[in-house]
Amino acid sequence: MLWMFDRLFLTCVTATDPDKDAAQEALRYSLHGQGAESEFIIDEVTGKIYAQKTLNREERAVWRFVVLATDEGGEGLTGFTDVIINVWDINDNAPDFTCMPDSCHGQVAENSPPDTSVMEMSATDLDDSAVGQNAVLSYRIVTNARGASGTDLFGINPSTGTIYVASGDLDHERVEKYHLVVEARDGGGMTATGTATVRVIDVNDHVPRFTESSCRARVSESSEVNSPVLEVSATDADAGENAQLTFSVAAGDPEQKFYMVSHRQERRGSLRLKKKLDYEKSSEQRFNLTLKVEDLDFSSLMHCIVEVDDHNDHAPVFVPHFHLLPPLPEDISVGSSVAKVVASDSDSGRNQEITYSILPDSDPYGQFSVDQSGLVTVASPLDRETAAQHYLVVLATDKGSPAQTGSATVQLTLLDVNDNGPEFEAAYAPVVWENVRGPQVVHLNQTSTLLHATDRDSAPNGAPFSFSLPPEFRQQGDFLLHDNGNSTATVTALRAFDREKQKEFHLPVVMSDSGQPRRSVTNTLTVTIGDENDHPHQAGHKDVYIYNHRGRMLSTVVGKVFAPDPDDWDNKTYTFEGHVPNFFVLNKRTGSIVIKESVPPGNYEFRVRVSDGVWPDVVSGVAIHMKELRDEAVYNSASVRLAGTVTESVGLQQRGPGQGGGGGFRKPGVKFGAVFPRFCCATAAVVRTPRSVEGPAVAS
DSSP states (O other): OOSSOOEEEEOOOOOOOSSSSOOGGGGGGEEEETBTTTTEOOTTTTOOEEEOOOOOOTTTTTTEEEEEEGGGGGGOOOEEEEEEEEEOOOOOOOOOETTTTTTOOOEEETTTTTTTEEEEOOOOOOOOSTTTHHHEEEEEEEEEOOTTTTSEEEEEEETTTTEEEEESOOOTTTTEEEEEEEEEEEETSOOEEEEEEEEEEOOOOOOOOHHHSEEEEETTTTTTTEEEEEEEEEEEOOOGGGGEEEEEEEEOOOOOOOOEETTTTTEEEEEEESOOOOTTTTGGGGEEEEEEEEEEOOOEEEEEEEEEEEOOOOEESSSSEEEEEEEETTOOTTOEEEEOEEEEEEEEOOGGOOOEOOOOOGGGOEEEETTTOEEEEEEOOOOOOTSSSEEEEEEESSSSOOEEEOOOEEEEEEEOOOOOOOOSSOOOOOOEEOOOOOOEEEEEEEEOOEEEEOOSGGGGOOOOOEEEEOOOHTSSSEEEEOOOOOOOOOEEEOOOOOOOOOSSSEEEEEEOOOSOOOOEEEEEEEEEEEOOSOOOOOOOOEEEEHHHHHTTTOOOOEEEOOOOOOOOSSOOOOESSOOSSSEEEOTTTOOOEESSSOSEEEHHHHEEEOOSSOOOEEEEEEEEEEEOOOHHHTTTTOOOOOOOOOTTTTOOOOOOOOOOOOOOOOOOOOOOOOOOOTTTTTTTEEEEETTTTEEEEEOO
């Protein structure tokens, strides 16, 4: 390249005008085509061509354009010529590595012999290779790598830039990567440097090794399939796929109870169960395994002991598991032996130790026991009438965790002993109505006049039965018991009775069975005297005093309408007479008076009509006295119990079975009690009649 300042003269073109008398100085020149007026310019009078800029051959080596020559001062005819300008090269460009800046990479296998080609480290030069030595390059390694022996590991072809192995001392495990600085120099002395990164490729030249020389593990025979047994690991000095290891069981497992899962990249293996183990098989109590680790080409072995722990997977077994015993009398002595059971367990150690017991559900009364030798004995008296047969479930439980249990059944039948006397067949509740003349046969229930007996013993110790009354009862003249001779009896009432004098009679019935020896018992037959409405009721009056604290009165029963009546089975009805009070409710069937909530203090009086459907109606009076209980009376209260004789008392009796709510007079001398709890009651009610005090009623 020619470096000139201002305009650079390149060449000159000359044209002639062949016309006669033509003025040659009248010719004018002009440039046309590539670079005209921008890169090049021509003197229109002289035809000299100049370069307006510095030319760069590396950008453009040849320029071609047309020069026009026009006569008559540029107004006449035109001729042209082609002009070609070649730009000559000078050494103005340094070499440049094509792989720069960061792609100069090569690789070579470790242990490669000398002269093994590694990579091309080529450079380019923009100068013209056809002109001199400007683009002729030579290469050398400026910074080399040295091996263990101190010699250079790499060399380079000075003409081609090919890097090759100079010393066969490459070891991936020692150095995985080298960085070489390479220089390229052209013929003009201009240089460039580039860094070649050489990666040493691993070759599988190392044997994998287990990290331990041996291993030992324990596994329970209860472990599930695929359960892990142990973890092993190994090392391999190689890298990449050459260091991806596979683990396996090489020997010691003829039944293939184990397998290994390989975590190849992590270089570890997991020994797992492939099949269930059974400690009870002697061949499966201990395994001497040979484990193998291998890469693509090499392998090594390790011995591993796997101990199998017994699991309590067998329940104790009875032989035999069912015992049918000969019948025994029910009065067999406590402590007597009845059976011997034996169980065995296939497990070992504590899993084989057995404890005997009886299933509580099979012996609900705890009448049997079993010792640790399996001997079953009677623990408490037996009763055939409670249980004629026993199906004892004897349990054998081992001491494993969790424990296993086996069972055997002992069937025991009891022989009857006459240890029970006759009983009434039913819960008889005979009723004899008052004022009925005798004799009359007593109905023991709604459909029969016959008294039947039963015996919990077996048939030979049961019927036929005999019935009688003690001699002293036969002479009272109230009832007669007749034995019908067919295991039944009949009761006859001999006279008329008055319920108001005596409500019931208790007949001691002596009954005997036919066992050997015979057994007699006395059962009491209760005969109730039925009530007849043979007395009129009377009008009564009742005063009820209620003490209310701060209006905390809940709806509650405060008393019952008082209408004295000696009868107690008659049905009465109660209705308000005249004025119906707003704050009270009357139970028409029982005569109970219910006070509503939040009744204000005051005195309330009303009348109640009482009717029994037989005697004339009466009207009883009720007076309710509602009083406010002051705070200090509650805060200073205490619990008081009253007990003594109230000479004016007339109490209320309960009605008879299924009867209405009359009420019989009760003789003076009725005791009563009342309790006022401290700080707990909000309302107290005291009920009084003209001739009786029922006692305070407490409401909260």
